[in-house]
Amino acid sequence: MSAELPIVDASAAPCCPPVTAAALSEADAERMAAMFKALSDPVRLRLFSRVASHAGGEACVCDIQDVGVSQPTVSHHLKKLREAGLLTSERRGTWVYYRVAPGPLAAMAGLLTATR
Amino acid sequence: MSAELPIVDASAAPCCPPVTAAALSEADAERMAAMFKALSDPVRLRLFSRVASHAGGEACVCDIQDVGVSQPTVSHHLKKLREAGLLTSERRGTWVYYRVAPGPLAAMAGLLTATR
DNA sequence: GCGCTGCATTGACGCTCGTCGATACAGCCG
DNA sequence: CGGCTGTATCGACGAGCGTCAATGCAGCGC
Numbered sequence: 098m099s100a101e102l103p104i105v106d107a108s109a110a111p112c113c114p115p116v117t118a119a120a121l122s123e124a125d126a127e128r129m130a131a132m133f134k135a136l137s138d139p140v141r142l143r144l145f146s147r148v149a150s151h152a153g154g155e156a157c158v159c160d161i162q163d164v165g166v167s168q169p170t171v172s173h174h175l176k177k178l179r180e181a182g183l184l185t186s187e188r189r190g191t192w193v194y195y196r197v198a199p200g201p202l203a204a205m206a207g208l209l210t211a212t213r
Numbered sequence: 214m215s216a217e218l219p220i221v222d223a224s225a226a227p228c229c230p231p232v233t234a235a236a237l238s239e240a241d242a243e244r245m246a247a248m249f250k251a252l253s254d255p256v257r258l259r260l261f262s263r264v265a266s267h268a269g270g271e272a273c274v275c276d277i278q279d280v281g282v283s284q285p286t287v288s289h290h291l292k293k294l295r296e297a298g299l300l301t302s303e304r305r306g307t308w309v310y311y312r313v314a315p316g317p318l319a320a321m322a323g324l325l326t327a328t329r
Numbered sequence: 330g331c332g333c334t335g336c337a338t339t340g341a342c343g344c345t346c347g348t349c350g351a352t353a354c355a356g357c358c359g
Numbered sequence: 360c361g362g363c364t365g366t367a368t369c370g371a372c373g374a375g376c377g378t379c380a381a382t383g384c385a386g387c388g389c
Contacts, residue, residue, distance in 0.1 A: 117313070121262040123281075126255040134253035138377075139239070139246040146237040158336065165239075170378055172337055191335055191386055197233070202325055209322035211315065254347075274366065286348055288367055307356050307365055 135181030251297035
């Protein structure tokens with residue numbers, strides 16, 4: 098596959114008020130579920146948290162890849178997180194750096210934040 | 214699997230500071246991933262949002278079951294949400310009422326809330 | 330150019346998941 | 360009691376996922 102499938106458009110509408118405020122439409126549920134799915138695997142969640150908490154807001158793959166699975170598997174999971182719109186990647190010389198996409202993260206947090 | 218597997222203990226430690234603050238341990242990642250997994254299906258996410266946004270903070274299955282899948286499938290998804298600790302259920306006469314468990318919801322929101 | 334390191338892709342395998350129809354169970358009502 | 364409605368469980372099937380070893384590709388240094 099060539100083009101990075103844009104499962105979640107990072108520049109899309111904020112989408113979702115708190116889940117306690119109104120029921121989700123079918124389309125919104127589909128989009129949000131895709132993001133939750135990206136974090137539904139322990140290995141992926143750890144990779145995500147390592148990028149998010151890394152100094153400077155970005156991390157090279159080599160900094161975070163020690164999570165107990167093979168290197169191809171790490172690469173596979175990072176791709177999933179990219180496709181979900183939760184991470185962005187940039188190649189700088191030999192290394193590839195990942196950072197968190199703030200928009201989708203805020204959308205998920207907003208959805209889960211109780212109004213009361 | 215017979216007994217209700219307590220994938221996530223509702224009364225467990227708050228578990229997680231924002232994901233931008235520190236990397237998750239393997240155990241915490243496992244627990245949090247289980248919650249995200251529960252919301253990673255569009256049908257489940259819609260059921261959850263319908264319960265969360267329903268008047269009175271609770272909903273009868275009959276109020277929310279029109280999501281385009283069969284009744285057994287709805288029941289199956291509600292069970293998954295229960296097992297993940299995100300919903301609680303109570304039988305009152307003929308009907309079963311579901312409501313959101315505030316603790317786990319807050320844990321997820323807290324994890325995703327950016328510190329900056 | 331050549332070899333080496335960092336990361337991505339491919340292809341295969343086993344397991345889990347979402348879905349359904351059929352069926353079972355619980356509580357109300359006549 | 361007998362029938363009816365609301366909800367849960369069972370068993371089966373196909374699709375998708377996580378994992379790996381093998382391979383490919385890009386960039387650096389000698």
